[in-house]
Amino acid sequence: MSRSIAPKSSVTLTEEETTLRKTTDQGKLLFTSYRGQRCALAIQNNRLVEASFFPQIPSKIGSVYIGKVKNIVKNINACFVEIEKGELCFLSLKEINAVPSWNAPLNRIADGRLLEGDEILVQVTRDAQKSKRASVTTQISLSNEYFVLTMGSKRVCYSTKLGKKRRELLHRMLREAGILDTDQGDCLVQECQALLSDAWLSRLKSESVELMSFVLPSTGMIVRTKAEEQESAEELLEHFYDLAAQYIRLLYFARYRNCFSCLRKANTEVEATLMQFSFNAFGAASEETPSWEIITDQKPLYEQIIHYEKENALDVPVRLYQDSMLSLSALYGIEGKLKPALETRIWLKSGGYLVIEPTEALTVIDVNSGKCEDGKNPEDTYRSINLEAAEEVAFQLRLRNLSGIIIVDFINMQSPGDNAQLLYVLKSLVKRDKVKTTVVDMTPLGLVEITRKKISKPLREQLHFSDVL
Numbered sequence: 367m368s369r370s371i372a373p374k375s376s377v378t379l380t381e382e383e384t385t386l387r388k389t390t391d392q393g394k395l396l397f398t399s400y401r402g403q404r405c406a407l408a409i410q411n412n413r414l415v416e417a418s419f420f421p422q423i424p425s426k427i428g429s430v431y432i433g434k435v436k437n438i439v440k441n442i443n444a445c446f447v448e449i450e451k452g453e454l455c456f457l458s459l460k461e462i463n464a465v466p467s468w469n470a471p472l473n474r475i476a477d478g479r480l481l482e483g484d485e486i487l488v489q490v491t492r493d494a495q496k497s498k499r500a501s502v503t504t505q506i507s508l509s510n511e512y513f514v515l516t517m518g519s520k521r522v523c524y525s526t527k528l529g530k531k532r533r534e535l536l537h538r539m540l541r542e543a544g545i546l547d548t549d550q551g552d553c554l555v556q557e558c559q560a561l562l563s564d565a566w567l568s569r570l571k572s573e574s575v576e577l578m579s580f581v582l583p584s585t586g587m588i589v590r591t592k593a594e595e596q597e598s599a600e601e602l603l604e605h606f607y608d609l610a611a612q613y614i615r616l617l618y619f620a621r622y623r624n625c626f627s628c629l630r631k632a633n634t635e636v637e638a639t640l641m642q643f644s645f646n647a648f649g650a651a652s653e654e655t656p657s658w659e660i661i662t663d664q665k666p667l668y669e670q671i672i673h674y675e676k677e678n679a680l681d682v683p684v685r686l687y688q689d690s691m692l693s694l695s696a697l698y699g700i701e702g703k704l705k706p707a708l709e710t711r712i713w714l715k716s717g718g719y720l721v722i723e724p725t726e727a728l729t730v731i732d733v734n735s736g737k738c739e740d741g742k743n744p745e746d747t748y749r750s751i752n753l754e755a756a757e758e759v760a761f762q763l764r765l766r767n768l769s770g771i772i773i774v775d776f777i778n779m780q781s782p783g784d785n786a787q788l789l790y791v792l793k794s795l796v797k798r799d800k801v802k803t804t805v806v807d808m809t810p811l812g813l814v815e816i817t818r819k820k821i822s823k824p825l826r827e828q829l830h831f832s833d834v835l
Contacts, residue, residue, distance in 0.1 A: 393408065394409045395643065396662065404420040414706075425632055429490045431489075433486060434484070435484045438481075455502040461504050471485055472621065487506060491503050508616070510605055512606070520553035520554050520584055525589060527594070558614050561607070637674055657682075718734060720755060728770060749784050756788060770817070804817045
């Protein structure tokens with residue numbers, strides 16, 4: 367039986383070639399459907415390293431609306447904002463004073479108050495979950511792979527994962543481009559003309575955008591980790607100008623739109639995945655860390671990926687898998703690779719194992735020696751198991767998308783030096799995670815405290831079929 371994977375230019379592969387592709391160490395990012403649920407699955411070294419199952423109702427995170435204040439609840443210092451007919455979202459009133467001029471109602475003269483019936487600009491920050499409503503913010507932010515522009519502060523920050531030399535180089539580049547205000551401590555320039563390229567200035571002028579009369583709210587910027595990979599200053603600046611133009615256009619035209627208008631839709635599932643996914647999460651492509659390719663068996667998704675690749679200059683091969691006899695998930699054995707990600711017990715190569723127990727308040731991970739009998743000295747054995755467990759803990763946090771407070775009970779070691787080494791290794795490992803993860807410390811009881819930012823639901827909660835696996 368032959369298998370075919372059609373790339374941009376049609377190519378037919380033999381069964382032997384397809385088997386070679388399946389078993390190669392090259393990373394695969396699969397966009398497919400598994401048990402009726404659309405998903406994105408990353409496989410490297412024949413192991414599932416990341417999985418995201420898409421909800422039946424698309425996420426609205428990042429969408430920008432003109433919403434209407436329905437009711438103000440003073441005892442919790444919050445209000446509820448209707449963004450679409452019948453859809454109420456939670457808004458903390460603490461944010462209202464962050465950018466005063468841009469939290470003013472759009473449908474009446476501002477008087478410093480927020481009243482029921484006011485129409486305000488909001489952005490969705492969290493989807494509705496269980497009994498909790500979705501959340502919105504008045505501090506609008508837009509992002510691409512390289513930059514984030516956000517209201518509330520004029521500061522320019524750099525990802526902590528960027529090297530010192532790279533940060534200095536990027537800072538100098540932004541200065542020379544006139545994007546930083548050197549008189550204000552290298553904050554972001556607050557004039558629209560300075561944030562746009564000549565091409566964008568001409569384009570906005572043709573759209574009747576009067577920038578001279580438009581006052582930009584306090585806006586800051588974050589330079590993201592991806593900026594490490596882009597060597598060309600011209601291309602990097604082009605990404606910045608494109609994002610700045612989107613940001614300015616959105617705020618400018620918001621003043622002329624009706625209530626419940628959606629000014630910016632959330633990214634599609636494909637766009638959100640590709641934007642967040644780190645193709646070099648385990649290091650840049652080399653003999654030790656192979657390159658990636660994207661494969662999908664769904665033509666509409668294939669076309670979306672190709673479009674995204676062209677728009678964002680994504681240098682990753684994209685292939686369309688076509689075989690009615692064998693599904694893409696079956697070809698890569700997704701069920702067998704997914705099952706360990708849902709189990710409570712994870713075995714280590716040494717014979718030790720982890721027990722992962724999520725609770726309502728936090729996630730507990732217990733490290734056990736199990737069947738491990740290596741070494742005559744117990745302390746050497748415990749150190750070896752703990753270091754192996756640290757690598758697996760960092761891996762499982764990402765795979766299972768665990769977030770919030772994580773407590774790890776490693777095997778107790780008597781040596782302070784061994785404990786210090788364990789913490790150092792664990793901190794180095796979590797730095798590879800694209801989601802902000804912090805190893806806080808080790809308590810007097812020997813429990814290691816970790817926090818991981820919540821971006822989306824844990825893997826088990828994303829699945830509609832986990833009870834049958």
